[in-house]
Amino acid sequence: MLNVAATQFGKRADEWPAERIAKLERDEVEQLRHNAAALGESEIVSRCEAVLATRSQSRRAAPSKSAKARRLISRSAAFEARGVYLANARTSWSGVRRSDGVVVIGIWADAVQSRDGGCSCLLWAPNSGGSQPWSDTAAGQERRQHCELAVAAALAEGLLVYGERLDGHVPEDKARSVHGVDPLTVVHLRVEKRGPEYWAVWGKRADSGLVR
Incomplete structure (x- = not known):
């Protein structure tokens, strides 16, 4: 097959x-x-x-x-299932749900880091010395703006995107292949600003910082 x-x-x-x-x-x-x-x-x-x-x-x-084993759907379809319509179905990796203002972010599954029962993933970093050219594109700036909104809201949702990376590129810009999004997995996360970078965190680390 x-x-x-x-x-x-x-x-x-x-x-x-x-x-x-x-x-x-x-x-x-x-x-x-x-x-x-x-x-x-x-x-x-x-x-x-x-x-x-x-x-x-x-x-x-x-x-x-x-x-x-895993039913994957397109990125735009996965966002629409969460009530978010992407500004650009081809390049957008995040959006805001109109019904409640929650930011929903596409996260490259293989980029997730696990440690001490928690998970984290770099969402956006500045293009310092040409290291992150995607960050300066319209899609990259859109991601940064959505990260700022998520930081202010103290909550966001994440959708895991599966595929194969292409060396020399962040997957949001270009990938060897994009398999799709698992529509049954929705990550409830926080976005943290670490210096000039924005990170998604969830699990034990994120829970410990929530106001109860």
């Missing part, structure tokens, strides 16, 4: 003609569509949707073992 979740996309859609996509199982086509949408490959997304439209529910293939 083809490992669609680990597929790398090039600059062109030549590697994924409709004929090749049509040979995949339904779950694999859906996963490919999610990956392509996350990476801005609109032509591949259109081909996947065309293939899915030709398949009736009764002909749906049995889900793969990996799909059974």
Whole structure:
């Protein structure tokens, strides 16, 4: 079975003609569509949707073992499930829920650090000496603004994003592949400002600092 979740996309859609996509199982086509949408490959997304439209529910293939283990959905769909509509579905990694003003942040799962029963993850750092160019982009500045809001609110939510990193880039900017978001896992966290950096913290460390 083809490992669609680990597929790398090039600059062109030549590697994924409709004929090749049509040979995949339904779950694999859906996963490919999610990956392509996350990476801005609109032509591949259109081909996947065309293939899915030709398949009736009764002909749906049995889900793969990996799909059974963890059902992942696209980043924008995961945010919408939490009541957040991203300003830019391709580049935004955080947003504010209109109903209650809570900041919801996408967190790269492999970047989470665990220690003493607590977890933390760097959300934003300044582009010192060209070390974090993404921080100066519109998406990076949006993340910084949302971090500031979360610090003031003393609470936020996190969605875990799974994929494979690309050396030399923060995953929010560019990744080797984006598998999707686990919609069943929502992290309740705090955002801390450590010098010029913003960090998400949850677990024992975050709980110890909450006002009761």
